[in-house]
Amino acid sequence: MPITHPSRFPLLASGVLGLTGVALGAMGAHALKAPLLERGMLVAWESAARYHLFHAVALLGLAAWLRAGQPDSPATSLTWAARCWCAGVLLFSGSLYWLALGGPRWLGPVTPFGGVALMVGWLLVAVAAWTKEKNAVGAR
Numbered sequence: 001m002p003i004t005h006p007s008r009f010p011l012l013a014s015g016v017l018g019l020t021g022v023a024l025g026a027m028g029a030h031a032l033k034a035p036l037l038e039r040g041m042l043v044a045w046e047s048a049a050r051y052h053l054f055h056a057v058a059l060l061g062l063a064a065w066l067r068a069g070q071p072d073s074p075a076t077s078l079t080w081a082a083r084c085w086c087a088g089v090l091l092f093s094g095s096l097y098w099l100a101l102g103g104p105r106w107l108g109p110v111t112p113f114g115g116v117a118l119m120v121g122w123l124l125v126a127v128a129a130w131t132k133e134k135n136a137v138g139a140r
Contacts, residue, residue: 006075007066010082014059017089021056024097025049032101041100048096055085055118062125077128084121088114 028036028045036042062078092114095107 005067005069006079007063007069009079010059010066011063013082013086014056014063017052017056017059017086021049021052021093024052028100036100039100039102044096045100048093048100051118052089052093055089055121058121059085077124077131081121081124081128084117084124088117088119088121090114091117 025046028042028049032045033042036045059082062082066075066078091110095103095110095114098107099105099111
């Protein structure tokens with residue numbers, strides 16, 4: 001497989017987000033639990049970790065789809081989906097983590113932009129599936 005294979009970025013991103021998601025989730029459940037409870041931000045932290053980890057797993061599945069590499073695979077849409085998910089995790093989960101730790105309140109409006117990026121990533125996956133199916137039907 002060439003070094004620039006389309007599965008490389010989502011696979012790397014999956015590993016990084018999986019590692020950091022587990023670490024941050026554990027920190028919220030153990031080391032930071034008392035201060036998060038004090039601030040009433042434990043639920044926000046848990047939401048951040050949940051979306052963080054869901055998208056790490058989604059990236060792993062996307063990397064597998066790209067690695068399977070059918071000739072008509074819509075790698076461009078899927079690569080953009082991976083980018084959107086990474087940006088979404090940074091904006092959505094990152095802003096929630098930061099707010100939970102007492103970060104500036106101006107970060108609150110950043111969170112929905114992350115949610116939109118996550119949704120756009122999922123839309124791109126649907127587009128890729130539709131495009132692939134359409135191409136497969138047209139090739140018969």
